[in-house]
Amino acid sequence: MTKTVTFSDQSVPAIGQGTWYMGEESSKRGQEVAALQAGLEHGLKLIDTAEMYADGGAEEVVGEALRGRRDSTWLVSKVYPWNAGVVDAVEACERSLRRLQTDYLDLYLLHWRGTVPLEETITAMEKLQQAGKIRRWGVSNFDSSDLKELLAEEGGNACAANQVLYHLASRGIEYDLLPDCQQHAIPVMAYCPLAQAGRLRHDLLTHPVLNNIAQQKGITTAQLLLAWVIRKEGVMAIPKASSLQHVAENAAALEVVLSNEELALINVAFPPPNRKMPLDVV
Numbered sequence: 001m002t003k004t005v006t007f008s009d010q011s012v013p014a015i016g017q018g019t020w021y022m023g024e025e026s027s028k029r030g031q032e033v034a035a036l037q038a039g040l041e042h043g044l045k046l047i048d049t050a051e052m053y054a055d056g057g058a059e060e061v062v063g064e065a066l067r068g069r070r071d072s073t074w075l076v077s078k079v080y081p082w083n084a085g086v087v088d089a090v091e092a093c094e095r096s097l098r099r100l101q102t103d104y105l106d107l108y109l110l111h112w113r114g115t116v117p118l119e120e121t122i123t124a125m126e127k128l129q130q131a132g133k134i135r136r137w138g139v140s141n142f143d144s145s146d147l148k149e150l151l152a153e154e155g156g157n158a159c160a161a162n163q164v165l166y167h168l169a170s171r172g173i174e175y176d177l178l179p180d181c182q183q184h185a186i187p188v189m190a191y192c193p194l195a196q197a198g199r200l201r202h203d204l205l206t207h208p209v210l211n212n213i214a215q216q217k218g219i220t221t222a223q224l225l226l227a228w229v230i231r232k233e234g235v236m237a238i239p240k241a242s243s244l245q246h247v248a249e250n251a252a253a254l255e256v257v258l259s260n261e262e263l264a265l266i267n268v269a270f271p272p273p274n275r276k277m278p279l280d281v282v
Contacts, residue, residue, distance in 0.1 A: 002255065008136055015237050017239075019050075022240070023053060031243075035244060042247060047065075048076040048077075063101035063102070075106050076107040077105055079096075080114075081115070082116070090128060105134045107134070110140060118153050125137035126158075137160060139162050147162065147184075164279060166229060172276075175273040178235070191282075192282060209268075223249055
């Protein structure tokens with residue numbers, strides 16, 4: 001049974017498609033479009049992008065990939081913190097919608113916290129919802145203290161997601177942020193789930209313990225890493241895949257189940273946090 005994550009009122013498969021670094025080289029555009037479309041065909045219906053990625057170039061790639069496919073896609077984009085004011089957020093969202101060739105987003109995220117007051121950003125998001133331009137809103141790179149502040153604001157409890165860096169070599173969110181999100185039914189979207197980036201980057205794909213477990217299960221180490229990230233309730237992974245083979249492997253990872261014995265071996269090699277850690281960001 002395919003694992004899913006529920007955003008307020010709608011469930012999507014727990015592995016989606018990331019687009020960071022897409023749209024930067026025109027020579028790769030056709031390959032990137034084909035990979036996204038293949039992902040949709042494999043059931044990876046959530047596509048995550050941002051106005052920051054390639055200065056809107058990634059959104060343009062997604063827009064091309066979604067022609068004739070918008071109804072089968074769950075679309076997420078993110079707004080720069082300096083565009084998160086009442087007027088600027090509406091204009092930024094409209095620019096994103098034009099690049100994406102759609103008239104609404106399923107989820108719109110504040111990319112990281114800036115100087116615009118949270119109260120103002122919430123008002124902006126509500127305005128976009130009322131106009132039908134976004135269905136839901138959320139945040140990205142919010143640590144537990146940021147989340148607490150957000151939830152204390154009027155309307156803050158409508159936050160539908162928190163997108164953060166999370167992978168096996170960066171488990172800090174498990175100490176407090178992940179439990180907090182779970183308590184408030186806020187899904188966690190894990191970016192860089194294969195440790196492609198971050199302060200604590202490890203080359204997990206060559207780790208002997210992980211390689212051994214993956215080999216015994218007849219899966220790739222990347223699939224093992226994705227299955228590990230989505231093992232907990234309310235957590236989804238959004239890896240970027242620019243090849244058709246990787247897209248198929250990512251989709252197959254939805255069906256991988258790790259045993260208690262396998263999880264115990266992984267915990268020995270990569271211990272969970274026993275204290276508060278600063279949020280790992282890229």
